[in-house]
Amino acid sequence: MREAVYISVLIPVFNEDENIFPLWQALQPALEALGKPFEVIFVNDGSRDGTEAKLSAVAAGDARVRVINFRRNLGQTAATMAGIDHARGAIIVPMDGDLQNDPKDIARLVAKLSDGYDVVSGWRQARQDNFVRRTFPSRIANWLISKVSGVKLRDYGCTLKAYRREVLQGFRLYGEMHRFVPIYAHWQGGRITEIPVAHHPRRFGQSKYGLNRILKVLLDLMVVKFLTQYATKPIYVFGLIGLAFMVLAVLAGIYAIYLKFAHEISLVQTPLPLLVTLSFITGVMCTLMGLLAELLVRVYFGLQHEAHYPIKSKLNFEPDRAPVLPVQEEPIF
Structure with a gap:
């Protein structure tokens, strides 16, 4: 041996x-x-x-x-x-x-x-x-x-x-x-x-x-x-960022309403409506990216044993064994 x-x-x-x-x-x-x-x-x-x-x-x-x-x-x-x-x-x-x-x-x-x-x-x-x-x-x-x-x-x-x-x-x-x-x-x-x-x-x-x-x-x-x-929990990163943007959207919306009724400042006179919209959309997108990252993580762990380098030749290595393929039965019509 x-x-x-x-x-x-x-x-x-x-x-x-x-x-x-x-x-x-x-x-x-x-x-x-x-x-x-x-x-x-x-x-x-x-x-x-x-x-x-x-x-x-x-x-x-x-x-x-x-x-x-x-x-x-x-x-x-x-x-x-x-x-x-x-x-x-x-x-x-x-x-x-x-x-x-x-x-x-x-x-x-x-x-x-x-x-x-x-x-x-x-x-x-x-x-x-x-x-x-x-x-x-x-x-x-x-x-x-x-x-x-x-x-x-x-x-x-x-x-x-x-x-x-x-x-x-x-x-x-x-x-x-x-x-x-x-x-x-x-x-x-x-x-x-x-x-x-x-x-x-x-x-x-x-x-x-x-x-x-x-x-x-x-x-x-x-x-x-x-x-x-965060390799196994990317939703914690993207989800927290998304939640932060959603909270910002809510706070900006509350402040815009406060200006409207307390100081009679029209919504169109401030950039707050735009901030609310962009923050909410960004929060939703980050949350969706977190969910997508969760799926990609599972794909990553499933493929991590794959080689990502093309080999031209090897010297003093044993020959690789041919994979054993399952027997394919003839289709029955």
Whole structure:
């Protein structure tokens, strides 16, 4: 029987052909030193350079290396989700493929899990990135995410983390939400801690991130906040907003009537009738949106196990079993 995998290392890569061989050369001894069966899953996010060819060469030389090639570039979140879906290990360790994370830190992360934690997050205490374009915006984002989510981490952007498999079950990642995985794990009841990890300057290639991702992160943070508190009860959000507008409509109507009879001010002389009408319509629309959201939530939970990333090919994966179709009886006329 095939030996069970204990650690799955997930590495999304995009146009990192110069880093593939050095990364594997650093990973192999670091993982073998753990004395546990492991696998390394590279998710090639539609690279347009020689990344796919070099990953094929690495996978051909070691069956512990598994490769998923996307047909096109879908982003780090989709690549991370694909790695989680295909991982077999009891412990899942995502990391970057640009050689800035140190494979030697994996042992420290895994060892910290034995203290009773479900998530151990890396903290790039001495970050080797441009301060203005990368480090400073990241600090602001980390502070904001911690405040909104209630999960306090110094470095949400550090990919190097260790998860127990069970806290990664039952959710899907979209947009730029890969950095919010600890929040989802906390939502599942996981215990989270953070330890400093090494961070090296990038040697080859260029960073794929810029300041344009800040707005995406903020919008995704709103989605995460909504999902963590109101995913199963959206009517509480839309219904309360709708109720507030209806109350405003009633109050504006009462005040308009008061002006009419107490001060003989005609309704058409004030904007109150328009405010009543718009507030009432808005309240009704918000309530209806809440009911529609309730239906969509049920559809979401019914489809959340569907994959949303097109895979071009896989290496060192077992062939998928063909689905067993029900027997179709001949129609009787």
